[in-house]
Amino acid sequence: MHALSVSGLSKIYANGVQALKGIDLDVEEGDFFALLGPNGAGKTTLIGIVTSLVNKSAGRVAVFGHDIDAELGLAKRCIGVVPQEINFNQFESCETIVVNQAGFYGIERREARRRAEKYLRLLQLWEKRRTMSRALSGGMKRRLMIARALMHEPRLLILDEPTAGVDIENRRAMWEFLRRINASGTSIILTTHYLEEAESLCRNIAIIDGGRIIERDRMANLLRRLHTETFVLNTRQPLAVAPALAGHVVRLVDEHTFEVELTKEQSLNEIFARLSALGIEVLSMRNKVNRLEELFMRLVRPMHGDAGAGGQAA
C-alpha cells in the first residue's frame, strides 16, 4: 500500500506562477522519505495540496488509498503535518494547542489530555505546558509543532523543514525521535535543506526542482552513483604548490590545505603512498561536502545555469 500516491499533479497559483508541473510520486507505507529541492522548487506547494491547504490545478492525490477528491476526510485523518511556517495561536498554551488539535481529529478530551502529557514529555515541553506559545523559543516552537502533529497518531507524518533554526543538540535528538516514530510504523515524508539530515534519516529520496521531479531513487543507489568525491587534506609542512599527483585533480587551498578529487576506482591508499614518497605528512582529512550535498549540487545546479542562481543547498 502506498502511504502517498501522486500522479500528474500540477499547480498554477492565481498570480500565474506554475509551482508544480506534473508531479508523479509514490511513497511506500513505512518509508522514511526525503523530498529535497532548492528554494522555490515546489515542496511546500506539494505538501499544501496533500493537506488541502492549496487547491490543485490538475492531477490525483491519494493517501493510503483515499483519493482526496472522493474521500478527503478519510485521507486527512491519516496525515499529521508539521508546517514550514510556525502557525500557533500566540495566546494559547502548549497544552491547549495540542489538546484542541487532537479534538479536531476526534480524540475525546480525556484521551487527548493523556496524549498531551505523553507527547509534550517526549518533546521536552511538559514543563512548558502552561506557557503561551509566543513565549517559547524558536526551537521549542518547532518541537511543539511536532507534538501537535502526532496527537492523533497519524499513519503518515509530513514534516516541512522541521529542523530549521534548531540547534545541533536538539536536531540530533529530533532525528533520534523521528527514527523511533518511523520504527513504530509511521511513514514519514521530510523536507530539509540539511542534506546530512536527509542522508542519515531517509531510505528513499526525491529531488524536485522547478516544479518537476528530477530524481527519485533509494538513498543508497543515489549515493553509489556519485562518481567522484572531493577530500580536503591538511598537511604539517607548508606547501608552496599543490602536490603533483598524476591522474588526480589537485588544488591548493592555502599553504597547509589542499583538495584532491577521487573517482570510485581510485584508492586513498595510493594517494597516501604517493604523498609519503613526496615527504608530505597529512594531519587530517575530511570530505569537502557531505556526499548527498555533492550529488545534489550536481543535479540541481545545471538547471539553474550559473552557480548562485538560487540553487543553494544548505
Place this chain on the structure above:
Amino acid sequence: MNDLVTRSGDRRQVRMATIRRVGFQTILIREFGRIVRIWSQTVLPSAVTAILYFVIFGSLIGRRIGPMDGFDYMQYIAPGLIMMAVITNSYANVVGSFFGAKFGGYVEELLVSPLPDWVIVLGYVGGGVIRGLLVGGMVTVVSLFFTRLQVEHPLVILAAVLLTALVFSLGGFINAVFAQSFDQVNWIPTFILTPLTYFGGVFYSISLLPGWAQTLSHANPVLHMVNAFRYGFLGVSDVEVWRAFAIMLAFVVVLYAVAVALMTRGTGLRQ
C-alpha cells in the same frame, strides 16, 4: 523503545462521525475559552454600554419622552438594547475569532484536519451564538436594575434571540472570510451594522415615522428581529411576527449555505 508511539497495527482509526462530534465540541470549547480569556474585550464593553444607555436614554431622557406604544420608555427599549448586544457580540465574536485565526495562520490547524467545512462553520457560529446569548443575558440582568421585564411569550423570545444570533454569527463568518485586514473587520460593523441597528426600532416605534420612512424601515431586517423579540416580552410589534421569523430563517439558511460554499471554494483560505 518502540512503545513511543502506539504501533501502527494497534492504532484504531477514529470514525468520521466521532470526528465531527468531538471536533465541533472542541471548536466550541476553544471559542468559549477565547471569550473568557479576553473577557474585558468580549463581555465587558456591552455591559458597560448597556448601563450607559439605560442611565441616559432610560432614566434621564426617557422620563421626558413619555410612554411608547403604551409602555414606559425604559420598558420599551430594554428588549431592543438586549437585541443590540446580541447582534453586536455574535457578529464581533465570529469575525474577530475567525479573522484572527486566518491572520495568525492557525486556521490551518482546522483546514488540515478531517473536519468537514460545514462543521467548521457550525463551530465558529456556535461560538458567536454563545457570546451573543451570554452578553444578551448580562444586559438582561442589567436591565432588571432599571425596569421590570414582563414576559408574554417566552418561546418567541428564545426563538428570536437564537435566530438573530445565528444570522449575525454567520454574517461575521462571511465577513472574516473576505477580510484582508483588520480595517475590513471593523468596516461592516461600523458602517452597516450600527446604522441598521439604530434605525431598526431599538429606540422608537416606527409608527412615529412618516409613511415613506416606515416603508423603508421594513426593508431593514434588524427591525423585524427587534420587533419579534420585543413582541415576546411586551406583546406589541411594529411588524408581523410570522414574517419576522420567516425573514430570520431565510437569512440563516442562505448565509449558512454561502459560508460553507466559501469555505469549500477556499476563498481567502486555500490558495
